[in-house]
Structures are given as structure tokens and as C-alpha cells.
Amino acid sequence: xxxxxxxxxxxxxxxxxxxxxxxxxxxxxxxxxxxxxxxxxxxxxxxxxxxxxxxxxxxxxxxxxxxxxxxxxxxxxxxxxxxxxxxxxxxxxxxxxxxxxxxxxxxxxxxxxxxxxxxxxxxxxxxxxxxxxxxxxxxxxxxxxxxx
Numbered sequence: 675x676x677x678x679x680x681x682x683x684x685x686x687x688x689x690x691x692x693x694x695x696x697x698x699x700x701x702x703x704x705x706x707x708x709x710x711x712x713x714x715x716x717x718x719x720x721x722x723x724x725x726x727x728x729x730x731x732x733x734x735x736x737x738x739x740x741x742x743x744x745x746x747x748x749x750x751x752x753x754x755x756x757x758x759x760x761x762x763x764x765x766x767x768x769x770x771x772x773x774x775x776x777x778x779x780x781x782x783x784x785x786x787x788x789x790x791x792x793x794x795x796x797x798x799x800x801x802x803x804x805x806x807x808x809x810x811x812x813x814x815x816x817x818x819x820x821x822x
Contacts, residue, residue, distance in 0.1 A: 697821070700724070738758070739757075
């Protein structure tokens with residue numbers, strides 16, 4: 675004779691919510707077209723106060739950009755991210771080039787932390803405004819805020 679097994683789960687187990695991702699800000703971003711140093715970062719448990727972001731894939735089409743990057747945090751942890759954004763040029767570009775450089779464009783990107791060993795950042799949203807300049811020793815990228 676076939677039987678049926680009923681299992682009762684303790685309250686809350688089936689409906690447990692994943693905690694919200696930890697958020698933070700890095701107040702300084704400097705580097706070149708493929709690698710930027712992030713400094714003065716909050717959430718020092720994950721970031722160690724700074725890190726290096728390396729572009730792993732980037733596609734530019736017209737005034738749009740998208741891709742992925744990897745951040746190696748000073749804490750020894752890392753994050754992977756996807757991003758998409760706009761490249762603003764001409765009057766829309768609010769950047770001021772340093773001596774010896776000319777404005778290329780202002781970049782406004784939004785994205786998401788998709789993975790990495792800094793697991794409490796996964797699922798969080800990212801936002802960056804950066805300025806891209808040419809001249810001097812090549813491409814210079816600066817920004818005053820990277821939020822995650």
C-alpha cells in the first residue's frame with residue numbers, strides 16, 4: 675500500500691529572505707582605460723579601504739558602453755561586476771581636463787555586483803561617474819565616487 679509522507683517545516687524556513695547586500699562608497703578613482711585604483715572606500719571589512727578595478731570585457735557602441743570588471747580589494751577579497759552606461763561628449767561632458775590632457779568624455783555607469791569572494795556585496799548595485807582624458811602618458815581616468 676502506497677503512503678504519503680508529510681513534512682512540516684519550522685516557521686520561517688520556507689520563506690527565509692536573503693539579507694540585503696552590503697553597500698559602500700569609494701571616494702577616489704584614478705587609472706587608465708583598463709585598470710583603476712579605488713581609494714578611501716567604506717565597508718573596510720570587504721574592501722580593506724581600497725582596491726583595483728580591472729576591466730575584463732568592454733563594448734563601446736556610439737555613446738553607449740557595457741561590460742564586466744573584476745575588483746581586487748585590499749582585504750584580499752574580490753568582486754565581479756557587470757555595467758552599462760553612457761559616454762557624454764561636447765556640452766554634456768562636465769569634466770575639466772588637467773594640464774596636458776584633453777577631455778574625451780564623461781562616463782556615467784550603473785551596474786550590479788555579480789559574484790566574488792566578498793559575498794555580502796553580491797547582488798548590490800553599482801554607480802560610477804568618471805572622466806576620461808587623453809594626452810600626457812595616454813588615457814587618464816578619474817572619478818570622485820564609486821558606489822556599491
